[in-house]
Amino acid sequence: MRIERATSQVLATEFGLTPDEYARALAILGHEPTITELGIFAAMWSEHCSYKSSRIWLRELPIEASWVIQGPGENAGVVAIGAGLAAVFKMESHNHPSFIEPYQGAATGVGGILRDIFTMGARPIASLNALRFGDPVDPATRRIVDGVVRGIGGYGNCVGVPTVGGEINFHPAYNGNPLVNAMTVGIAPAGRIFRSAAAGIGNPVVYVGARTGRDGIHGATMASAAFDADAAEKKPTVQVGDPFTEKLLIEACLELMETDAIIAIQDMGAAGLTSSAVEMAGKGGLGIALDLDLVPLRESGMSAYEIMLSESQERMLMVLDPAREEVGRAIFEKWELDFAVIGQLTDTGRIVVRRQGRVEADIPLRPLAAAPLYHRPLAAPPAPPPFDPASIVDPPALAPALLHLVGCPDLCSRAWVWDQYDSTLGGQTVRRPGTADAAVIRVEGQALALALTTDCTPRYCAADAETGGAQAIAEAWRNLTAVGARPLALTDNLNFGSPENPVVMGQFAAAIRGMAAACRALDFPVVSGNVSLYNETAGTAILPTPVIGGLGILDDARQAVGLALSPGLELVLIGLTAGWLGQSLWLREMKGKEAGPPPPVDLLAERRHGDFVRREIIGGAVRACHDVSDGGLLVAIAEMALAGSVGVRLAEPPADLAPHAFWFGEDQARYVLGVADAEALLAAASAARIPALRLGIAGGGDLTLPGGIAISLAALREAHERFFPAWLD
Amino acid sequence: MRAGITIFPGINRERDMAIAFRKVTGKPPRMLWHQETDLSGLDLIVIPGGFSFGDYLRAGAMAAHSPIMGAIRRHAERGGYVLGACNGFQILTEAGLLPGALLRNASLRFLSMDCHLRVERTDTVFTGHYQRGQVFRAPLAHGDGNYSADEATLDRLEGEGLVAFRYATEDGHLAPEGNLNGSARAIAGIFSGNLRILGLMPHAEDRVDPLVGGTDGLPLFEGLAAALAA
Numbered sequence: 001m002r003i004e005r006a007t008s009q010v011l012a013t014e015f016g017l018t019p020d021e022y023a024r025a026l027a028i029l030g031h032e033p034t035i036t037e038l039g040i041f042a043a044m045w046s047e048h049c050s051y052k053s054s055r056i057w058l059r060e061l062p063i064e065a066s067w068v069i070q071g072p073g074e075n076a077g078v079v080a081i082g083a084g085l086a087a088v089f090k091m092e093s094h095n096h097p098s099f100i101e102p103y104q105g106a107a108t109g110v111g112g113i114l115r116d117i118f119t120m121g122a123r124p125i126a127s128l129n130a131l132r133f134g135d136p137v138d139p140a141t142r143r144i145v146d147g148v149v150r151g152i153g154g155y156g157n158c159v160g161v162p163t164v165g166g167e168i169n170f171h172p173a174y175n176g177n178p179l180v181n182a183m184t185v186g187i188a189p190a191g192r193i194f195r196s197a198a199a200g201i202g203n204p205v206v207y208v209g210a211r212t213g214r215d216g217i218h219g220a221t222m223a224s225a226a227f228d229a230d231a232a233e234k235k236p237t238v239q240v241g242d243p244f245t246e247k248l249l250i251e252a253c254l255e256l257m258e259t260d261a262i263i264a265i266q267d268m269g270a271a272g273l274t275s276s277a278v279e280m281a282g283k284g285g286l287g288i289a290l291d292l293d294l295v296p297l298r299e300s301g302m303s304a305y306e307i308m309l310s311e312s313q314e315r316m317l318m319v320l321d322p323a324r325e326e327v328g329r330a331i332f333e334k335w336e337l338d339f340a341v342i343g344q345l346t347d348t349g350r351i352v353v354r355r356q357g358r359v360e361a362d363i364p365l366r367p368l369a370a371a372p373l374y375h376r377p378l379a380a381p382p383a384p385p386p387f388d389p390a391s392i393v394d395p396p397a398l399a400p401a402l403l404h405l406v407g408c409p410d411l412c413s414r415a416w417v418w419d420q421y422d423s424t425l426g427g428q429t430v431r432r433p434g435t436a437d438a439a440v441i442r443v444e445g446q447a448l449a450l451a452l453t454t455d456c457t458p459r460y461c462a463a464d465a466e467t468g469g470a471q472a473i474a475e476a477w478r479n480l481t482a483v484g485a486r487p488l489a490l491t492d493n494l495n496f497g498s499p500e501n502p503v504v505m506g507q508f509a510a511a512i513r514g515m516a517a518a519c520r521a522l523d524f525p526v527v528s529g530n531v532s533l534y535n536e537t538a539g540t541a542i543l544p545t546p547v548i549g550g551l552g553i554l555d556d557a558r559q560a561v562g563l564a565l566s567p568g569l570e571l572v573l574i575g576l577t578a579g580w581l582g583q584s585l586w587l588r589e590m591k592g593k594e595a596g597p598p599p600p601v602d603l604l605a606e607r608r609h610g611d612f613v614r615r616e617i618i619g620g621a622v623r624a625c626h627d628v629s630d631g632g633l634l635v636a637i638a639e640m641a642l643a644g645s646v647g648v649r650l651a652e653p654p655a656d657l658a659p660h661a662f663w664f665g666e667d668q669a670r671y672v673l674g675v676a677d678a679e680a681l682l683a684a685a686s687a688a689r690i691p692a693l694r695l696g697i698a699g700g701g702d703l704t705l706p707g708g709i710a711i712s713l714a715a716l717r718e719a720h721e722r723f724f725p726a727w728l729d
Numbered sequence: 730m731r732a733g734i735t736i737f738p739g740i741n742r743e744r745d746m747a748i749a750f751r752k753v754t755g756k757p758p759r760m761l762w763h764q765e766t767d768l769s770g771l772d773l774i775v776i777p778g779g780f781s782f783g784d785y786l787r788a789g790a791m792a793a794h795s796p797i798m799g800a801i802r803r804h805a806e807r808g809g810y811v812l813g814a815c816n817g818f819q820i821l822t823e824a825g826l827l828p829g830a831l832l833r834n835a836s837l838r839f840l841s842m843d844c845h846l847r848v849e850r851t852d853t854v855f856t857g858h859y860q861r862g863q864v865f866r867a868p869l870a871h872g873d874g875n876y877s878a879d880e881a882t883l884d885r886l887e888g889e890g891l892v893a894f895r896y897a898t899e900d901g902h903l904a905p906e907g908n909l910n911g912s913a914r915a916i917a918g919i920f921s922g923n924l925r926i927l928g929l930m931p932h933a934e935d936r937v938d939p940l941v942g943g944t945d946g947l948p949l950f951e952g953l954a955a956a957l958a959a
Contacts, residue, residue, distance in 0.1 A: 150838075150839075153839050153841075154839070157780075157839055157841070157870065157872075158739070158741075158780040158783065158784070159741070160741025160742075160779060160780075242783070243780070243783070244738070244739050244780060244782065244783025244784075244785065245783075247738070247739055247741065247780075248738055248739070335738065336738065418841070419838075419840060419841055419842050420838055420839045420840070420841065421839075421841055422839075422841045422870040423841055424841070424868040424870060424932065424935045424941075424942070425741060425742060425745070425870065425935075426744065426745060427744070427745040427748050427749075427934065427935045427937070427938070427941060428941060429941060429942070430940055430941055432942075442940065442941070444744070444748075557940055558940060729836070
C-alpha cells in the first residue's frame with residue numbers, strides 16, 4: 001500500500017533520508033513509496049550501509065599486493081598465507097549499540113564480525129577488539145566497560161573462538177560514545193573462497209539460521225545518526241545475540257561449504273534481509289523475488305517492513321544450486337536450524353517483495369545500489385595548543401613518574417579484561433594477550449602462525465590527523481614485526497564524528513592521506529574495513545580514531561618472540577630518540593597537558609628499522625622484543641621486566657637529552673630488544689646503518705635507574721595491576 | 730586405546746581434545762554425535778568443553794538428557810572409562826555420574842587464566858604418569874567452575890581418595906589465592922568410586938605442545954594411552 005505524499009515526506013525524514021535523497025527515491029520509483037520501499041531506501045542509503053560520505057576518500061587507500069586474494073568490497077578481506085591457505089579477516093564497529101546496551105551491543109558486534117568471516121568459507125580462529133571508553137571518573141564509564149567486557153567474553157567464549165588481543169584507551173571525548181570495534185580472523189583453503197554475487201536465474205534464495213523478530217529494526221539508520229540526550233530511548237533498536245545459535249550456524253555453514261551446493265552467500269548484518277538481498281542480486285546483475293510469508297518468524301503479525309528491516313542476529317542468506325537444495329536442508333536440520341527457500345533469482349533487475357500475496361516493494365536494483373555519493377565540505381582541523389619542551393623546568397623524578405604512568409588507565413595492566421576472555425581455546429595460542437606485542441596463533445596442523453594486532457593512538461590523530469593516520473598503521477606494522485612476523489595486510493575501522501561537520505571531514509581526509517602513505521611505504525595494503533561516522537553526542541565528536549587491525553605471518557611459529565626478559569639478557573634500543581614530548585602520555589599524566597604536535601612518523605625509518613629487527617628475530621639473535629609506543633622507553637622496559645618477572649639495571653642515557661625526555665618521549669620507529677650478545681647485535685646494526693644503543697642488562701628483582709635508584713618489581717607490579725580490579729570488582 | 734569424543738551442539742573444545750589424543754595415539758579419535766547410542770568398541774568416552782545447548786539452562790543440564798548420555802551411562806556401568814573436562818565435568822555431575830555441582834565462580838566472572846593443579850592420587854589410568862603431589866599448570870576457562878557438594882559428600886570424596894586434582898599455589902600449597910574459582914576444598918577434579926570416571930575443570934588438552942604454553946597436560950593423555958593400550 002502506497003503512502004500519501006505528506007505522510008511519506010515526514011516518514012522519510014524520520015528514517016534519515018534528506019529531502020534530496022527522498023526526491024531521488026521518488027524519481028526511481030516513479031510513484032509514492034510503500035512504507036517498505038521507503039524503509040529499504042533509507043537503510044540502503046544510510047551512511048552505515050552506503051559509505052556515502054567516505055567512499056570518495058577510501059579510494060585513496062592502497063588495496064593491492066601479490067598476496068591479496070580479495071580486497072575491499074566483499075564480506076572480508078583475504079590474503080594468501082602459504083600452504084594453500086588463506087587468512088580471511090575484517091574489523092567492524094558496534095559503537096552506538098554498545099552505548100545504549102553495553103552487553104548486547106558488544107556481544108552482537110562480535111557475532112556480526114564472525115559471520116563476515118565464515119560467510120567466506122573460513123573457520124574463525126581468533127578474535128580481537130579495540131575499545132575506547134570515556135573518562136573513568138564518570139560512573140557511566142564504569143557500567144559501560146563492565147558490560148562491554150562481559151558482552152565480548154559472553155559471546156566469544158560461548159561461540160568457541162578465542163579472543164586473543166585488543167587495546168583499550170580512555171578519554172573524556174568518548175563519554176556518551178564509546179567505541180567497540182571487533183575483528184575476527186579465519187582460515188580457508190585459498191582456492192575455496194565464497195563470495196556474495198548471486199548467479200543463475202531461477203535459483204533458490206535460501207534463508208538459514210535464527211528466526212526473524214522485531215529486534216534491531218532500523219539499526220543501520222541509528223548507527224548513521226548522532227545521539228541526542230534521549231539516546232537511552234533507542235534501546236529497542238539494539239539487537240540481542242545468541243552465541244549458541246551462531247556456533248551451530250558456523251558448523252552448519254562450514255559443513256555445507258564442503259559440498260558444492262552454495263553459489264553465493266551473504267550474512268544478514270546491518271539492514272538485515274534488505275541489504276543481503278539487494279547486495280547479492282545487485283552484484284550478480286540479476287533480480288530477486290522474495291515471499292516474506294516463507295521467512296521463519298519469531299513473532300506473529302510482523303509486517304513486510306518489519307521483516308525486511310529486522311536486524312535479528314545469526315541469520316544468513318544463500319543462493320543454492322537447486323540440485324543440491326536437499327543436501328543443504330539436511331545439514332541445517334541436523335544442526336536444528338531453520339532452512340527456508342524464501343524466493344528466487346529473477347531476470348528483472350528488480351527486488352520484488354511480497355507479503356500475504358501483496359507486492360510490498362518493487363524497486364530497480366541498479367539505482368538503489370547506486371547510493372548517493374557526497375563530497376562533503378572540508379575544513380582544516382584546529383592545531384593543537386602549542387608546546388615548548390623548554391617550558392618544562394621542574395620535571396618530576398623518574399621513579400615516581402614511572403610508577404604513576406604504569407598505573408594510569410591508559411597504560412596499566414589489562415589482565416582484568418583478558419582474564420575474562422577465553423584466549424587458549426583451539427589449542428593454537430602461541431602468544432597470549434599481554435605476553436607479546438601481537439597475538440601469535442598457529443594455524444592448526446601447520447608450522448606457520450598468524451600475528452594479529454589492533455592499534456590506534458587517537459590523541460595523535462586529534463592533534464594531527466595525517467600523522468596520526470600514518471602512526472596507527474606504523475604501530476600495527478611495528479607490533480607485528482616485534483614478534484618476528486612479516487606484516488601482510490590490514491583491516492581498518494575508521495571511527496569519526498559527523499561527516500556534516502567540515503572539521504570532522506577534514507580530519508577524515510587527512511587521516512586517509514596519512515594512512516595511504518604508510519600503507520605504500522610499508523607494503524601493507526588495506527583489504528577490508530568499516531567506517532563509523534556520527535560518533536558524537538550532543539554535538540561533541542569523539543577523537544578521530546582510525547583503528548588498524550594488522551595481520552602478519554611467521555613461516556615457523558617457533559621463531560616468535562614475546563616481550564618477557566630473562567636474567568642476563570642485554571637490552572638494546574633500535575631507533576633514534578629525540579625526546580619528543582608533544583602529545584606524550586608523560587605530558588598528559590604528569591603535567592596535565594594535551595599539547596603540541598604528535599611525534600613525527602618517518603616511514604622510511606620505520607621500514608628500515610622494522611626490517612632489521614625482523615631479520616634479527618628470524619635469525620635467532622633476539623630473545624625478547626617490544627616496540628616503544630605509549631609512555632616511551634622507560635614504560636616499555638618496565639613492561640618487559642614485569643612480563644619476565646626480572647629486574648633491569650639501566651645504563652646512563654646520552655648526556656645531550658633531559659632524562660625525562662629521553663625516558664618518556666614517544667619518538668617512533670623504535671624497538672627494545674633483549675639479546676644474549678649485545679656486541680653482535682650492535683655490530684649488525686652498525687653494518688646496516690641502523691641506530692642502536694645499549695640500554696642495560698636484565699637481572700635481579702629491581703628496576704634500577706641510572707644513578708642507582710631502585711624500584712622493586714613488586715612495587716612496579718602493584719602500581720601496574722591496581723587500576724582495573726580496584727575500579728570494577 | 731580407542732577413544733570417542735562426544736559432540737553436543739555448542740561444544741567447542743572437541744578439536745583441542747582430538748589434537749591431544751592424536752598426539753599420544755597417532756590416530757584420530759572417533760567423533761560421536763549426541764544422538765548416537767552405539768559406543769561399542771570404545772574404551773574411553775570423552776566429553777569436551779564448551780557450552781552445550783548454550784548452557785542456557787544450567788551448565789550441562791540439557792546435554793545430560795541427550796540420547797548419548799544413556800549410552801555413556803551404560804558404558805560406565807560396564808566399567809568403561811569416561812573423561813569430562815569443563816563443560817564435560819558439568820554434564821557428568823548433571824547426569825549424576827559424578828557427585829556435586831559446579832556453581833558460578835566466586836568472583837561471578839568468567840575466568841580465563843592459568844591455574845596450578847596438585848595431583849592427589851596417581852594409581853589411576855588418568856593420573857598414572859604424574860607424581861603424587863606434583864603441581865602442573867593448565868589453563869582454565871569457565872564461568873561455572875566452583876565445585877560444590879554437601880559436607881558429607883565432600884568428606885566421602887576425601888575419605889575414599891576420590892579427589893583427583895586440587896587448585897594450589899605454584900609450590901603446591903592450598904591457599905585462597907590458588908583456588909581461583911572458590912571451589913569447595915579447592916577441588917578441581919574428582920573420580921567416580923571405581924576410579925574410571927574423571928571430571929575436571931581445567932584444560933589439560935590445551936597443554937600438550939611445548940610451543941603452546943608447555944606440555945604440563947601431556948601426562949594425562951600419555952597415561953591414558955599407556956594404560957588403555959590394546
